Amino acid sequence: MSEYPNGAPLSLDRRDMLVAAAVGFVASIIPLAKATTSDDVDAAIRDLIGNATPRDGGISLQVPETAENGAVVPVTVVVDSPMTAEHHVRAIHLIATRNPTPGIASFRLSPASGKAEVAMRIRLAEKQTLLVFAEHSDGTVNRAAVEIKVSVGGCLT
Amino acid sequence: MTVPLTSRPRIKLPASAKVGDVIEIRTLFEHPMEPGFRRAPDGQPIPRDILARFHAQANGERVVQVDLRNATSANPYLVFHARIVGPTDFDFVWTHEDGRTASTAAHVAVK
Numbered sequence: 222m223s224e225y226p227n228g229a230p231l232s233l234d235r236r237d238m239l240v241a242a243a244v245g246f247v248a249s250i251i252p253l254a255k256a257t258t259s260d261d262v263d264a265a266i267r268d269l270i271g272n273a274t275p276r277d278g279g280i281s282l283q284v285p286e287t288a289e290n291g292a293v294v295p296v297t298v299v300v301d302s303p304m305t306a307e308h309h310v311r312a313i314h315l316i317a318t319r320n321p322t323p324g325i326a327s328f329r330l331s332p333a334s335g336k337a338e339v340a341m342r343i344r345l346a347e348k349q350t351l352l353v354f355a356e357h358s359d360g361t362v363n364r365a366a367v368e369i370k371v372s373v374g375g376c377l378t
Numbered sequence: 379m380t381v382p383l384t385s386r387p388r389i390k391l392p393a394s395a396k397v398g399d400v401i402e403i404r405t406l407f408e409h410p411m412e413p414g415f416r417r418a419p420d421g422q423p424i425p426r427d428i429l430a431r432f433h434a435q436a437n438g439e440r441v442v443q444v445d446l447r448n449a450t451s452a453n454p455y456l457v458f459h460a461r462i463v464g465p466t467d468f469d470f471v472w473t474h475e476d477g478r479t480a481s482t483a484a485h486v487a488v489k
Contacts, residue, residue: 325448325449326450330442330458331439333441333461335459339457340457341450342455343449343451344449344451375451
């Protein structure tokens with residue numbers, strides 16, 4: 222017999238699954254409530270996006286599930302945007318939640334970018350959640366998070 | 379002692395494109411991107427040595443600017459896009475925290 226004979230109707234697992242399904246990246250995206258955020262990480266996010274309230278979705282991330290070498294982790298970010306003068310992505314910010322410092326990089330785009338797709342290689346000290354924020358020209362901010370396992374840490378070695 | 383900015387910047391982009399095309403641009407610059415909190419095997423701290431910014435312009439207009447921070451890997455590799463509206467002169471500039479710069483240029487013709 223289960224500890225909860227009728228099931229726990231609001232168990233975290235189920236709620237998290239629903240949130241993840243709504244975001245549309247069931248396999249790899251971590252729901253908002255579970256992402257690790259220390260004060261440093263929160264401060265870094267506020268520095269970059271101010272008081273905007275980010276909404277999950279609208280960003281797709283291509284990352285390895287496990288990074289063999291944390292010193293060189295390939296990341297591709299694609300933001301859903303027409304990239305016109307009226308509606309474009311102004312900035313894409315990458316934040317590390319369990320590195321010695323949270324800053325990774327910020328891409329400042331313009332309509333001349335044509336496409337809100339960028340890629341780079343990043344350092345990760347240990348298994349952690351990568352946060353990505355996309356600031357749109359109308360002031361709205363989208364957010365995505367993905368957990369990446371790290372075989373050999375890439376910050377202090 | 380910081381590393382001189384003597385790397386030859388590497389740029390990959392098409393030589394020509396059609397008007398309206400969005401092209402992919404890949405850039406790589408050899409640099410240690412030393413964050414300043416690591417120690418050498420002898421225990422000595424390794425001083426901070428970081429490129430702070432990359433800037434790409436098309437005919438003088440901003441295509442992308444990237445603020446680079448501690449967790450940018452060594453030898454920063456950056457991929458981004460540009461919409462081609464005519465023959466385009468691209469300028470690419472890497473700027474160190476201490477103000478030194480390195481740059482390169484490329485031309486994309488229109489088919």
